[in-house]
Amino acid sequence: MLPASFALLQEAAGVAHPLAGTAARWMWALPLLPLLGFVINGALSIVSAYHAGPADPGAHPHDAHPSVEERHEAHTGHDVTGGGAHGDDHHVVVRHRFAGLATIIGPGVMVLAFGLAVAIFAAMRGAGDAALHTPFVQRYFEWMPVGDLRIDAAFQLDQLSMVMILVITGVGMLIHLFSVGYMQDDPSYPRYFAYLNLFVAFMLVLVMGASYPVMFVGWEGVGLCSYLLIGFWYLDKANADAGKKAFIMNRIGDFGFLVAMFMLYANIGTLEFEGVRAQATALGPSVVTWICLFFFLGCTGKSAQIPLYTWLPDAMAGPTPVSALIHAATMVTAGVYLIARSNFLFSLSPVASLTVVVIGALTAIFAASIGLKQWDIKKVLAYSTVSQLGYMFIGVGSGAYVSGVFHLVTHAFFKALLFLGSGSVIFAMHRAYHATHSAEDAQDMRNMGGLRRYMPWTFWLMLAATLAIAGFPPFAGFFSKDAILGTVFLRARESTLADAHWLGIPGNIILYACYVLGLAAAFMTAVYMTRMLIYTFLGPNRSGERERDFLGEAPWIMTGPLLVLGVLSVAGGWLNLPESIPIGRVGLLEHWLDPVVGESTLRITHGAAVEASSTIEYSLIGAAVLIALAGIVVAWVMLRPERLVPKREARQEEGFERVLANKYYVDEIYDDAVVQPTVGVSRNLLWEGIDQGLIDNVMVKYIGTGVPRLFGWLGSQLQSGQVGTYAWVLVVGVLFVLGAFTIR
């Protein structure tokens, strides 16, 4: 019955669409392939770890398990002991017995998925522009058909989701391959690939869903995988804490997502993107603003923006490839995707869009300033990610949806490269410390230095990525960041946003301010990235005499993906060249995404494409280049890697540096202001006060038990125990009754 209806639904939806007969009809296989990988790898993992317990687990707990000793032996050999290629944990290196199979399946499904994605992309290119003004929707089955609410399990393919699919499967594939080397000695190797595959499956559901609820499945699903992977080495409390924190902060965002969906349904009765797009203009202005703000709350959770950003730096507790894939390239950009996808809503609400811009700009500068003073190489990159996500939100908030997505794509390239490069560094450091049985921190930059000599490939690739993120022409980040900053400047001159007021402040002032903040953040980005590069790769080596002999380049399975990403980081800008720099075909991405976001962009710019004079264009570009250069130069001149001492000898920072190193104490403030009071109120007032005290003690014990007891006591006082008394009472009673009858 299921396959029949499946074919029928597909037929009905696709019959008129030009993509119906092409490779795009296999798009359901995109998430299914990694899901299959998850099932197989998960089965391998659980089967190898499982040892059946005794038939009667409760009987004689001590002598009924004769096999418990050998079972335990088996465990320590190849089970989850926590640690892997991380920290200072020196477990016995034994490859998982299914490692070979997991290696084939985990990255294998990703290669297949990427191949399919490319085929679908080719089909879309082949179908021609004119035909693709409506998305290609495939309906599989009814998910929640209730009354007038119809939510189908349906995927949609359009230009925006295609871009995301290519990024997810492409970068995802590279990171899977990198992981083969990075995680090779981990005792939970198949479990790692199971989670990673599951993540990709959910991420694809997120970008392919044809309605908000289906997207929400992916949205929460990737959160789950993030939780599982951050806490991958779960025996360390810090890791488990970080995973939980990520999940709960994401849930705060999900609350916003849910409420936004409720409001949409209550107001226009549909949750499918095409339906909402068609009816969005019918919504009242304040309703749209509220919907957009609630959606944006979801984005701040998922994409780590103020005020919900604190989970992302902690999320670095996971394996480094996970940080690259989930916490840099794909999942955290889901919020940007959500806004780009909901462009038909956000473009209707200048207030909500301005909110997005302001939060994005504040996050960009705030996170960048924290990044200036971090010592953990991954923490630097984490704050850099938060900051770059802020840029993307400036882009999509100011209605430059293409620029936001463009930066999303280039950021996926260079940030993945940075993370994988740092993974390569950590891998080398860890291997060295492992070999010498040292307990030093393999991620602290104060323990590195001069690594260029030992891992030249990684150095040159990291240099390319650093220049890209710093916005140095002609690397990828230069074009995308410049596109965003330039758009904000132009929007401040002429757009619906500039005409609106935000908390009483005129929109154009806000946009100009955000432009300045963006430039400042770009400066800081250049500074902290150069700092990271200098401290890690240049200057003298600080890792220790004996360790130096063990430092070296990672195997080719790890360096290979780095090379590919390196090429993309350098050349990514050609995806969307501005008209002012015509060194190739101009505006490819802009043209590609036009069917999805073009209408909304026009709405924001008062219906006309904004034409800026070339003077303004070139001065904007010049300002951006100057800022990037200034940042690099400042860092180069001021930082003295030879003065650094290893972590164990380092002294405490002083003054504002300490505030920065402690991330403005935001975590502590949240803990004291939100977490502790909630737990305290729950425990002391609600649990012990109301539940135990008021209801159980006062109501149940005193009133519920006490009042009946009081009546019982009063009644018992009438009892003298003397038969004579009872007899008297009886006789009097009889006489009374008889008398009553007689008198009547």
Add this chain to the structure above:
Amino acid sequence: MNGFLTSVGYDRWILPALLGIPLLGALVIWLQAALGGRDAGAAPRAAPEESAAARAGVDPRTAVDEIATGVAGPARVIALATFIVEFIVSLGLWPAFDPADGRWQFPVDIAWIPSWGVRFTIGIDGMALMMILLTTLIMVLASLGSWTYIRTRTHSFYALMLVLTTGMLGVFMSLDLFLFYVMWEVMLVPMYFIIGIWGGENRLYASLKFFIYTMVGSMLMLAAIVYIGLAARNPATGIPTFSYDYILQNVVVSPTAALWLFGAFFMAFAVKVPMFPFHTWLPDAHVEAPTAGSVVLASIMLKLGTFGFLRLAVPLFPSAAMNETVRSIILGLAVIGIVYGALVSMVQTDFKKLVAYSSVSHLGFVMLGIFALTVQSVQGALMVMINHGISTGALFLLIGMIYERRHSRLIEAYGGIARVVPMFAALLTLVSLSSIGLPGTNGFIGEFLVLIGAFKTVPIFTIIATTAVIFAAAYLLWAIQRILFNAFTKPENEHLADLNPRELLIMAPLVVAIIWLGVYPAPVLRRMQLSAERFVTVVQGRATSQSRVVSTGERPR
């Protein structure tokens, strides 16, 4: 399939059979215990060898097995067989049920006590169908979950479980108010004994609390039922009637009386749900009850309260239930329950208590869904009822399994045990995620439908209720982190054994249900669609007209 079922007259005998099979099983267990010699398990636990040896005619191998395990008697086998037969027989309801038929299906109507006008009227609609299937499934798993857990007086335990099943199924099927009341009490007594005899250290307090709370409610309900029965009496003969359909269509009570009657039903059902602030019996009962007791209590008995609202309290007195003040109070209590339950659960140290308070939170969603009165929210409420039965049942089963090994329910007794019991960890994580309401698992469907439906009518309450998605993640993830993850600090957990095949068998259907209901709930939703729509139209129609005159098209049959 349907042809075969019709040919054996399935639609005529199925419901009485479902009620009868457990009673028959209980009878067999009792006869076996009475005729087949003493129940070895009844002997003091200290001397299982002697008691087992004392049994005449026992196969020596069995005796050895009993010595080793301390579990005796064929009662568990008989009970399990009965439950499996019951489940298989009930499965036929799924294809035989016609989702497009708005009438009561598989009806049976027999005169019972003619002089009082009491009839044995049973029949089901979509929501009863799902609850019955849930019950028969959960009972199989609960008895399997007690397999080695219950070691004393096994025959009494399993006989009570069987009687309990009849009571619960009877409540879901009853279309006669008097029968409903009888079944309501039939289910109360066995549970009292199950908690009171096989419970934990503080079982007497817990069972008494459970009994008195429930009894106060049901006494009020009895009074209300008698009042309605008399109000519906035949004017010529003076014989009352308790027929649900007749009362729904014909009985008029004054608004004041309706308020009082609704109040009486409200007390009975609100205690059972349990709604804040009538919930404190639940944590005690859950903590003290044996695993099977907790599972049945959480999975099914709590649903009887919400089922009562859906079946009786709200449709019979819509003018009272949907009165602005009353409705606001109930919605307020539901939302308080949702948030309060989640917050209190967060600070529990006992895992069973934590799950008990999470039930308060989940059942609050059901109440919100019912009283928000939209098709989506009512369907969502029904889904939450099913999902909570599956997820919380699974949680209690898992807690029972680990308790059997380690004899502690305290969260702090564990930590990092995912390393030694990976299968248990995987299952506990999955079940917790479903309880949190992760999309793709069953938990999401119900909560989402309740909230999206309720937002249309009561947006403020809904937004407050939605915050529970945050707290739910907080309390369950924190708990499983402290149990499964973190540093492995308790050496006594080093020899913890992972789940055995029997326990995997228990979890398998629940895991399948969690995923299936999360990914493809449409078949279930379709079967409950008419029930939900009818509930909404009847209540809206009757509430607005302030009388029970319902147009022909909407009249329930």
Add this chain to the structure above:
Amino acid sequence: MLAEALFFSAVLFTIGVVGVLTRRNAIIVFMCVELMLNAVNLSFVAFSQVYGVAGQVFVFFVMTVAAAEAAVGLAIIIALFRHRQTVNLQNINLLKG
């Protein structure tokens, strides 16, 4: 005839009631109860002269019950005496609240 019989029945009953109310010894109280029963029996017999034999049937019924009561009651009193070495009702107040 009837009036006299009823008069004596009433006198006997009153004696019984007063005895039950005033005496302390359990045996005497017990005998007074028997006295009341027999007073009622007398009324029954007297009424049966007027209303038919049903009254006499009742008398047999009462006598049977009284015999059983005597057996049980005396047994209780003996047990009580064994336990407390007294049959004084003032000393027996187990029902006191």
